[in-house]
Amino acid sequence: MTSAAPASTPRVLEHTDSILIIGLGMIGASIAAGLKAQGFKGRILASDACHDELEVGRSMGIIDAFGSIEAMGREADLIVVCVPVLAVEQVLRALTPVWHDALVLTDVGSTKAAVRESVCRVFGHVPDNVVLGHPIAGSEKSGVKAANPTLYANHNVILTPEATNRSEAFELVASLWQRLGAQVLSMSVEHHDDVLARTSHLPHFLAFSLVDTLARQDERLEIFQYAAGGFRDFTRIAGSDPVMWRDVFMANKTAVLDALDEFEQGVARLRCAVESSDGDAMLSIFSRASHARHYFETLLNQSSYQSMEQRSITYRAQAGGAVEGRIRVPGDKSMSHRAIMLGALADGVTQVDGFLEGEDSLATLQAFREMGVAIEGPDQGRVVIHGVGLHGLKKPDGPLYVGNSGTAMRLFAGLLAGQEFDTELTGDASLTKRPMGRVVDPLRLMGAHIESAEGGRPPLTIRGGQALKGIDYELPMASAQVKSCVLLAGLYADGETRVTEPAPTRDHTERMLNGFGFAVDKQGPVATLHGGGTLRGGPIDVPADISSAAFFLVAASITPNADLVLEHVGINPTRVGVINILKAMGADITLENQHEVGGEPVADLHVRHARLKGIDIPEDQVPLAIDEFPVLFIAAANAEGMTRLRGAEELRVKESDRIQAMADGMAVLGIEHTVVDDGIDIVGGKYGGGVVDSLGDHRIAMAFAVAALNASETISIRDCANVATSFPNFLELAERLGMRISAEESDE
Numbered sequence: 066m067t068s069a070a071p072a073s074t075p076r077v078l079e080h081t082d083s084i085l086i087i088g089l090g091m092i093g094a095s096i097a098a099g100l101k102a103q104g105f106k107g108r109i110l111a112s113d114a115c116h117d118e119l120e121v122g123r124s125m126g127i128i129d130a131f132g133s134i135e136a137m138g139r140e141a142d143l144i145v146v147c148v149p150v151l152a153v154e155q156v157l158r159a160l161t162p163v164w165h166d167a168l169v170l171t172d173v174g175s176t177k178a179a180v181r182e183s184v185c186r187v188f189g190h191v192p193d194n195v196v197l198g199h200p201i202a203g204s205e206k207s208g209v210k211a212a213n214p215t216l217y218a219n220h221n222v223i224l225t226p227e228a229t230n231r232s233e234a235f236e237l238v239a240s241l242w243q244r245l246g247a248q249v250l251s252m253s254v255e256h257h258d259d260v261l262a263r264t265s266h267l268p269h270f271l272a273f274s275l276v277d278t279l280a281r282q283d284e285r286l287e288i289f290q291y292a293a294g295g296f297r298d299f300t301r302i303a304g305s306d307p308v309m310w311r312d313v314f315m316a317n318k319t320a321v322l323d324a325l326d327e328f329e330q331g332v333a334r335l336r337c338a339v340e341s342s343d344g345d346a347m348l349s350i351f352s353r354a355s356h357a358r359h360y361f362e363t364l365l366n367q368s369s370y371q372s373m374e375q376r377s378i379t380y381r382a383q384a385g386g387a388v389e390g391r392i393r394v395p396g397d398k399s400m401s402h403r404a405i406m407l408g409a410l411a412d413g414v415t416q417v418d419g420f421l422e423g424e425d426s427l428a429t430l431q432a433f434r435e436m437g438v439a440i441e442g443p444d445q446g447r448v449v450i451h452g453v454g455l456h457g458l459k460k461p462d463g464p465l466y467v468g469n470s471g472t473a474m475r476l477f478a479g480l481l482a483g484q485e486f487d488t489e490l491t492g493d494a495s496l497t498k499r500p501m502g503r504v505v506d507p508l509r510l511m512g513a514h515i516e517s518a519e520g521g522r523p524p525l526t527i528r529g530g531q532a533l534k535g536i537d538y539e540l541p542m543a544s545a546q547v548k549s550c551v552l553l554a555g556l557y558a559d560g561e562t563r564v565t566e567p568a569p570t571r572d573h574t575e576r577m578l579n580g581f582g583f584a585v586d587k588q589g590p591v592a593t594l595h596g597g598g599t600l601r602g603g604p605i606d607v608p609a610d611i612s613s614a615a616f617f618l619v620a621a622s623i624t625p626n627a628d629l630v631l632e633h634v635g636i637n638p639t640r641v642g643v644i645n646i647l648k649a650m651g652a653d654i655t656l657e658n659q660h661e662v663g664g665e666p667v668a669d670l671h672v673r674h675a676r677l678k679g680i681d682i683p684e685d686q687v688p689l690a691i692d693e694f695p696v697l698f699i700a701a702a703n704a705e706g707m708t709r710l711r712g713a714e715e716l717r718v719k720e721s722d723r724i725q726a727m728a729d730g731m732a733v734l735g736i737e738h739t740v741v742d743d744g745i746d747i748v749g750g751k752y753g754g755g756v757v758d759s760l761g762d763h764r765i766a767m768a769f770a771v772a773a774l775n776a777s778e779t780i781s782i783r784d785c786a787n788v789a790t791s792f793p794n795f796l797e798l799a800e801r802l803g804m805r806i807s808a809e810e811s812d813e
């Protein structure tokens with residue numbers, strides 16, 4: 066396990082008079098240069114077999130003195146060994162005459178078990194003042210002249226402390242790296258060597274080997290002459306220091322060979338795909354790799370929501386603003402999830418247009434890639450899925466991570482219960498708190514083997530190879546996710562699966578299954594299907610998401626002079642609660658250009674400012690507007706009189722407890738309200754600004770951003786990174802319409 070290092074005080078390094086760097090190559094010299102650049106007040110000493118390098122180091126002003134290991138070691142408080150891994154032992158032996166307890170020693174070797182063995186051979190054990198480490202930063206350049214004072218800034222440094230290490234020794238070494246701008250992590254020696262074998266040693270192995278192989282060929286000059294970007298990018302690291310890398314491969318032989326075995330299996334799979342001209346298999350491998358590489362890039366740039374779990378985005382929504390124009394909000398989230406799922410399980414190709422490129426639906430897409438489905442895109446909302454058929458999914462290598470998405474976890478639970486292989490479903494911190502018993506119960510009735518964590522929470526582990534049987538299930542709550550979960554499991558079940566819902570909920574699963582040629586019979590509240598059969602891929606047009614449009618429906622309704630058209634919005638009757646409720650409150654919304662695309666009704670929604678009045682929200686509208694309540698509460702705060710909501714206890718188990726999260730924020734703004742178990746009363750009137758917390762819930766964040774249009778002061782909304790799960794370009798569209806919201810980033 067990796068863990069963040071205990072915070073250490075930079076003072077520790079300040080109390081260090083002399084740091085000795087043994088081995089003044091690029092790595093050691095960059096430490097020296099970085100310390101000087103950071104204004105380190107102590108002396109920097111160096112020792113190296115090459116006298117010329119030391120002279121250069123002194124003339125560059127990055128070291129203060131140099132000499133033999135023994136002479137310099139006598140003066141040092143902290144020693145950093147920067148020699149190739151196999152030379153460490155010799156260095157340690159040279160230090161033994163001047164070794165004392167107050168010294169602290171660390172190293173930078175790329176493999177840790179071998180260095181630890183060297184330490185043990187010299188001292189008989191790892192002394193409590195020796196803390197081994199490895200900066201994950203480097204360059205193919207070598208020598209003191211390649212010193213780079215910022216080499217370690219914003220890079221990880223892994224320390225591999227022993228249980229017996231003195232804490233001040235660990236803290237001193239950590240503070241050295243932190244002073245150079247690095248982030249310090251700690252893990253075991255074994256784990257370090259395993260991880261590095263895959264992420265560093267194997268790529269170096271391949272680069273050295275490829276360049277060597279090409280260089281042996283007679284026409285090498287010609288090959289290199291024509292080699293372009295691909296060759297350059299792939300082989301840059303083949304220019305690295307040969308001695309250092311010989312030592313790495315000698316020292317980490319077992320882990321490297323294991324990594325190589327895995328790699329050879331991967332090469333064999335790809336080779337087989339090429340040999341048999343299996344385009345789908347190639348596409349599957351390339352698209353999975355390409356996506357993983359892009360994801361890695363977002364981690365490096367810290368630009369994805371998932372990599373931002375540690376960071377915080379605050380929205381500052383200025384009071385006032387306009388809502389005017391014509392926009393299309395992103396694709397429907399519910400339909401985007403389902404389009405990928407059914408497209409993957411279908412025979413043939415499914416082309417999806419209007420796909421929501423939000424973190425939730427992207428996580429679903431990636432999960433299918435991990436189960437061997439070739440998926441092209443997304444590219445401007447277009448995704449092409451090469452379906453593998455109901456029984457064509459492959460066992461993923463690890464757990465399937467579905468991020469923040471309740472929909473994904475519950476629908477996946479149903480379809481994975483019918484697979485031949487075992488799976489585990491995990492999600493982010495918010496999802497891990499949400500109830501899954503509601504899908505585990507019916508799936509067990511169908512014969513599934515499925516376990517949840519305590520209290521029916523994620524992760525879910527699902528044992529494959531179970532014979533499922535159809536059930537007749539009455540949903541205990543109005544939930545499209547649970548209904549869809551049971552229907553998807555029903556595809557794999559023997560006989561008839563029948564689900565009865567207590568109130569109508571979104572019916573995209575039923576509609577889309579019919580669209581894929583898989584019959585679902587719908588009689589009032591009862592949906593029925595028969596297991597077996599096949600799905601047929603085809604084109605899907607995903608309309609704009611009414612749940613995202615809802616923010617602007619309310620924004621325009623409450624803003625004087627507003628006039629807005631929201632294009633191509635899905636107006637499936639099971640989703641239009643927000644329009645019905647707003648109209649009942651007096652909103653001016655007209656549906657223009659109504660037509661049908663792929664079995665789903667759509668329209669352009671034209672909305673203008675209107676005077677809203679409070680109402681008792683009809684309970685039958687609650688499931689039809691379930692995701693829109695946060696922003697409907699803001700409509701209520703801007704209406705004359707009281708709006709009363711009941712029968713909405715489901716709001717308490719969304720990404721946050723949405724009744725409480727909204728109530729807390731409204732209290733800050735001075736909006737009068739009373740909370741009850743299953744709802745809230747809200748009294749409209751004037752309100753102010755302040756700092757509210759979205760609790761990491763996208764819809765709470767966007768609702769308060771809309772509230773600012775009529776607030777008397779700025780509203781600051783904390784923890785908004787999660788907006789990217791459902792509405793990645795919310796700020797851009799809001800700004801285009803005349804709303805004034807800025808985003809500020811900070812580390813938590």
Ligand SMILES: O=C(O)C1=C[C@@H](OP(=O)(O)O)[C@@H](O)[C@H](O)C1
Nearest residue numbers: 399472543544545546547691692
């Ligand atoms: O099936 C779906 O796509 C969804 C169903 C609803 O959840 P419940 O089924 O839990 O009500 C909704 O809140 C969610 O955003 C999407």
Ligand SMILES: C=C(OP(=O)(O)O)C(=O)O
Nearest residue numbers: 469470471472473692719
């Ligand atoms: C509740 C929501 O989504 P999910 O349940 O998929 O997390 C939502 O988007 O408001």
